[in-house]
Amino acid sequence: MSLTLCPKCGAETRRLYKNVCRQCFLEQFTLAVLPLVLHTRICSKCNARFDRNKWRDEGDLEEIVLRAVENELFIHDEADDVEVSIYPREMTPHLYRVRVNVDAMVEGEPLHQELRAEVRIIREACDRCSRMAGGYFESILQIRANNRLVTPEEIDSCKLICAMMVEKLWEKGDRFAFVTDVLDSKDGADIYLGSANAGRQICKKIISEFGGTFAEAPTLYSHKEGKDLYRITFSMRLPEFMPGDIILYKDDVIEIKTSGKNSKGIYLATGAKFLEKTEKLDDATLIANRDDAVGAVLVATEGDDIMVLDPSTYQTITLKKPLFFSSEPGNEIPVISTEQGLFALPEDSAHKL
Ligand SMILES: [Zn+2]
Numbered sequence: 001m002s003l004t005l006c007p008k009c010g011a012e013t014r015r016l017y018k019n020v021c022r023q024c025f026l027e028q029f030t031l032a033v034l035p036l037v038l039h040t041r042i043c044s045k046c047n048a049r050f051d052r053n054k055w056r057d058e059g060d061l062e063e064i065v066l067r068a069v070e071n072e073l074f075i076h077d078e079a080d081d082v083e084v085s086i087y088p089r090e091m092t093p094h095l096y097r098v099r100v101n102v103d104a105m106v107e108g109e110p111l112h113q114e115l116r117a118e119v120r121i122i123r124e125a126c127d128r129c130s131r132m133a134g135g136y137f138e139s140i141l142q143i144r145a146n147n148r149l150v151t152p153e154e155i156d157s158c159k160l161i162c163a164m165m166v167e168k169l170w171e172k173g174d175r176f177a178f179v180t181d182v183l184d185s186k187d188g189a190d191i192y193l194g195s196a197n198a199g200r201q202i203c204k205k206i207i208s209e210f211g212g213t214f215a216e217a218p219t220l221y222s223h224k225e226g227k228d229l230y231r232i233t234f235s236m237r238l239p240e241f242m243p244g245d246i247i248l249y250k251d252d253v254i255e256i257k258t259s260g261k262n263s264k265g266i267y268l269a270t271g272a273k274f275l276e277k278t279e280k281l282d283d284a285t286l287i288a289n290r291d292d293a294v295g296a297v298l299v300a301t302e303g304d305d306i307m308v309l310d311p312s313t314y315q316t317i318t319l320k321k322p323l324f325f326s327s328e329p330g331n332e333i334p335v336i337s338t339e340q341g342l343f344a345l346p347e348d349s350a351h352k353l
């Protein structure tokens with residue numbers, strides 16, 4: 001192999017790298033650059049890191065240190081097959097020392113560089129934690145029911161949905177999805193939330209499970225940097241009728257089985273299935289509940305009819321046979337007495353429609 005002269009230092013070389021010998025090339029080539037001191041701002045409460053004008057959740061402190069180094073580490077464009085190893089060492093809770101090894105191929109030559117830096121950790125309160133601590137809220141979710149009181153079970157379920165939803169929305173990046181306060185009132189509960197979007201998503205989730213409606217009303221509460229700031233009140237109304245309620249709707253007696261956007265049930269007179277938009281049930285009235293059912297002795301079954309002994313008059317009366325009816329004469333079956341007459345209730349196994 002022939003030798004050439006390096007135009008820069010005059011040394012003999014087998015190969016030129018960017019027109020100079022290997023020695024001269026390495027002297028002027030910098031594989032990687034890292035500032036000696038890095039600063040990173042993290043939240044002392046939740047470990048969020050402030051990066052590119054935003055607080056982000058990035059895991060534990062060591063991962064944050066790695067991320068801070070990766071963000072500041074500059075590697076030459078001409079490097080191929082780059083491998084970076086970062087070794088952080090905690091000196092104090094406010095100071096990490098890191099050693100960085102960079103290996104790469106440049107101009108077909110393997111290059112190695114070791115760098116050292118100090119990562120100084122500045123602890124402060126992030127936007128989310130300082131808002132939480134300050135009792136900040138952007139929306140109020142008022143849980144009520146249509147024409148009745150909300151039950152304690154419903155309030156518990158709504159609070160549970162709320163807790164699950166704020167967690168989920170936070171994970172998805174809504175940093176202000178948190179509950180500031182929960183106030184129980186005698187007609188329901190008010191949930192104060194850090195984000196208006198969270199309030200809206202929680203309403204939708206609750207309605208998808210229990211039915212009902214919600215309306216939102218913004219109120220101006222402040223001006224900041226020329227912008228109007230609004231708080232939004234979400235007024236939720238859970239549906240009036242719950243599973244097991246027996247209602248009178250358009251002269252029919254219906255047992256409600258499920259209540260969501262639509263209400264499903266059974267026409268007690270015929271055993272036919274009932275399906276109606278829940279909002280249309282505003283005109284219906286509650287006349288009884290499955291819990292009010294009493295036992296009546298089944299005397300006989302005949303085709304679509306059954307004969308039972310009316311528990312109050314001891315007279316035999318004929319009723320329509322309920323759906324999924326399997327009782328034998330002599331057994332007791334649940335009946336419900338209403339102003340519209342006596343009705344046999346479908347068995348509990350028929351609960352599912
Ligand atoms: Zn040279």
Ligand SMILES: [Zn+2]
Nearest residue numbers: 043046126129
């Ligand atoms: Zn925080």
